[in-house]
Amino acid sequence: MEDQFSSTRFLLISALIVMVGVIVASMVGMAIKEEVRGLPKPTLLFLLLFTATGKFFSFAQFLGFFGPLIGIILGFDSINRERVLRTLSKLVSQPIYRDSIINAKFLSGVAVITIILVSIVLIITGLGLPLTGIVPGAEEFWRLAIYLVMSILYISFWLGISILFSVIFRSTATSALASLAVWIFFSFFISLGAGFVADAIAPIGQQGPGGVDPQMVLKNAKVQEAISLFSPMTVYSEATSTILDPMRKTTSSLILMGPLERISLSRFQSPLPLLQSLAIVMPHMVTLVAITLLCFGVCYAVFMRQEIRTI
Amino acid sequence: METPWIIETEELTKKYDGFTAVDHLTLQIREGEIFGFLGPNGAGKTTSLLMFLGLTEPSAGKVRVCGHDPARDPLRVKENVGYLPENVGFYDDMTARENLRYVARLNRIPDSVSSKKIDDLLQLVGLTEEATKKVGTYSKGMRQRLGIAEVLVKEPKLVFLDEPTIGLDPDGTNRMLDLIRSLSKEKKMTVFFSSHLLEQVQRICDRVGIMIKGNLVAVGPIQELAKNKLGVDKESYTLEEIYMKYFKEV
16 A cells, blocks of 8 residues: 555655755754854753754754644545545455555555654754764664654644544545644644633733732643643643753743742753653653544544445 | 356345335346346445445345355455446556556555556557556546456456446447457356446346336346336347336336
C-alpha cells in the first residue's frame, strides 16, 4: 500500500521539507548569533537551535503551530479521494481486509511524518554543527529524540483528525475545510475562550477596597490553564518546551507556582536532569498518545461500520 | 454428474431501515454459464451482487459463492471472484499498466508473474498501444475495457459485470459482448451479467433472471420463459416482450 504516495503528493511534501528546512536554517543562523553573544558559556547550547526565537519564532514554535498542517495535508483526502475516483469499491472487492485500507492510510501517513521530521531535525543539526562548533552530548541527543517522538505523535493526531473527516465527508473540499476549522479553533479560539471563561468565573478587573484579590488572580490563572489544556496544541507546546529547555522546571505559569516552588526556582538556576524533565511532561505525553489513539480508533470504527453503498 | 453450483442462495434478504431491497432471493448459478440478471433501476440487482461479494451483510438467508460464505469468509470469495462495478474507477495519474500492476499486487501476484499477464490482458482488450498513457486521458470505452482487464488480472472463476456496456458506442458494445462470450467459452469462466439492456442480454446469456422490486419473478433459459409467458416457440419473440409482460404483472 505504500504505492499510495502519488507523485504530486510526494513533491508537495518534499517542497515542504525544503521550505521549512531553509526557513529554519536561516532563522537559526540569525538566532544563534544573537543568543550566543553575551552568554558566557551556555550549557546545552545545542538545543538552542530549536528553541531560540530568532527574528520571528523558534523552530519548536513553528512546528507546534504549523505541524498540524502537515498532518492535515497528508490526510484530508485519503479516503474520500478514493471515493471520488470510485476506486474504493474496487479496493474493497480485492482479497484484502477492509481494515488494512484504513490502517495503511494511517501508517503510511505516520511514516511520511516521521521521514519529514527526522530529516528536518537532521538538516538543522547538520547546519548547526558548523554554526555553533559544538557537538551535541548524549543528553541533548536524547532530548531531541524525545522531542521527535512527541512531534510525530502530535502531527499523527492531526493526521487522524483529517482522515476521520475524509471518512465522514464525501467531498475533499469539505473535509479539508473541516480539518482546518478544527485547527484554527484549537490554535486561536481555545486560548481566547479560556481568557473569557476565566474572566467570567474569576473576574480580576473589579478592584475591591483591598486592591486586586490574590485568590481571584490565582483562580483566574487556574481556570485559564485548565481550559487551554483542552487544546492538544497547548499540551504539545508545554511538553516540548520543557523537554527542549532544561532550565524549565514546570509547565505551569509563574502565577500558579507555590511560594516554595518560586523560591527554589530562583535559588537553583541549574538545568534539570533529563529524567526529571521527562517526569514533568509524562502526563502530557500520555495525553498525546491517548488522543492520537482515540482519534484513530474513532476513524477505524466509523470506516468499518460504513455501509458499502455509501462507499 | 452435473456441473456444481458456483452461486447458491437461499431466501436471501436485505433490508435497509424498513425498506426491503432484496426479498427472499433463491437462486442457483451453474459453473461456466453466462447468467443475465435483469431488472429496472433500483430493483436490488446491485445489492444482490454486493451480498454475493461479501461487501454487505445479508439481513437473513444463506449464500454460498465458490463454496464459501461471503459474509464469513470474504477473502476466500474475493480471491476467486472479479467484480466490475457500474462506473469503474482508476487512479487517473497512473498508467493503465500501473493500475493493473497495483491490482495484481493487492492479489499477492508477484510482479515477475504479473507483468507477462498484464501484457496479455492489454492485448486482449486492445489497449497495448495506450498502455503507457495516464488513465485520466482515457475515453469512457477505454476505461471500460481496462476495467475488464483489471477484473481478469486475478484469473477469477466468476465475474460480476454490472452494466459493462453502458456508455460504449455500438462497435465497442459488440466487441465487449464478443469478449465476454469468448472468455466464458475459452476460460470456462462463469459470467454474471447484470444489465437492463435486454437486447444485449438476449444475445449472450444462457439463462436469465428477472428481478423486480426485490423479488426474483422469473428465472430460466430465455426460450423457456418465452414458452411459458408468451406461448411461442422459435425466434419470433424478443426478451423485451417477455420482460414487459412480467413487469406489467407486478
